[in-house]
Amino acid sequence: MAAPRANMSYRDIKQVVLDRIHNKIWAPDSLLPSETDLAEEFSSTRTTVNRALRELAEEGYLERKRKAGTRVLNAPVRKAQFSIPLVRDEITETGSEYRYALVERAVMPAPAWLSARMNIPQGRDVLHLRCMHYADNAPFQYEVRWIVPDSIPEVLTADFSRSGPNDWLVQKVPFTNLELSFLATKADQAVAEFLDTQAGDPIFTAERITWLRGQPVTLAKLFFAPGYRMTTHL
Amino acid sequence: MAAPRANMSYRDIKQVVLDRIHNKIWAPDSLLPSETDLAEEFSSTRTTVNRALRELAEEGYLERKRKAGTRVLNAPVRKAQFSIPLVRDEITETGSEYRYALVERAVMPAPAWLSARMNIPQGRDVLHLRCMHYADNAPFQYEVRWIVPDSIPEVLTADFSRSGPNDWLVQKVPFTNLELSFLATKADQAVAEFLDTQAGDPIFTAERITWLRGQPVTLAKLFFAPGYRMTTHL
DNA sequence: AATGCTTATATATATAGACATAACCGGCCG
């Protein structure tokens, strides 16, 4: 096990280091040898060792500090990565047919909770949209969205009857900042009807707020049809 | 804007490239200049440019193929990263006091759905645990767990009355493979009682299966107390 | 005891040059 031969790639080195962590050769909280020493052991260079250790640190196995050295993390805080594709892609990638429908469009003064949540002045006009996304004509996602027109006045004249605000926004507004939450909500009457389920049913829900250079742009609540699960492997 | 001066760090280069993507100087689907050309423009080296572009690709902005070049992705598939800490840490980090309690421990033949789900032989004995995690004595998470003892016989003699299976497992078993799902479930009577809520309430739920070298090790269902949301910023 | 300076050291990043590898592309051959 862990046979350091010559000409090891940074991948090989990553694997050897991981093995040693797993086999407790380098125990949690212990300090690894310096990059220079490891480079010598693996008859490689410090650059290559650096890349290996840097990536392992990014993956949550190691903690690195200048001068202090590289330390094995005791509780490997593994990081789950979820890609957040557009609904359209999420549906078409499974081979299903995607269909979009606009349910409601309105310009209205921001409700108090929205003002507070997104930090916009009380009573400022916002664009409110409700839409549905279908996969093979079965309800897939019910979207409730608010858009603050201040930073993007064109949004008020955009046509959302044929394609969703998401499509439009990613084209127009390169957001700089994003908050994403997942939670479980109880279906109210509207949600239940659109998702073809019973009021009170548990609904997997995503909430997404984006900013552009500090200015709030949009808040979206995405209600997924019952049975939806967000899955990742690592 | 985007003033390429000399001695730019890989961070600077990343920023300039990002700016150019946002300002559509490099439009979606278009090809970037080659690393060599960019290195010249930024009066830097190919190595540095390479790191900048590589990281931007990892972050989901670019797609890179040998010979084919580096392309701007039209729908930036941004990747949300959630760290999955131990419950204990998740609670203590907010300053709350963590308390653990074992609810039930039993060795039983694997139920059919579990056999199927984890690909273990029908009727094989598995360890079944139910436990509670409290934050400041308020219910935080209800954990239902199955452990396959085949690859780790010691688990049958481990003491789970004082600390949770999670703590034990991360110490003993370096899993190699993990499937993690989030979904919304409806609280049944047991879940409702332990989480101090009403049966039928929506519960944010995580399901986690881990393997060790292809062998299934454990499946955990984690039911979070009402109001829980999993949040990330990027 | 607290603060500030110095130094040693480990990581962070940059440079330059080389070879490896995948893939586009144009031309040759059947």
Place this chain on the structure above:
DNA sequence: CGGCCGGTTATGTCTATATATATAAGCATT
């Protein structure tokens, strides 16, 4: 015309080396 086959080229990776920077730790000063 179609398919195979190299040549070309952009990225992938490694080597070797150098400089920058953060910081732990020791020592001196307030």
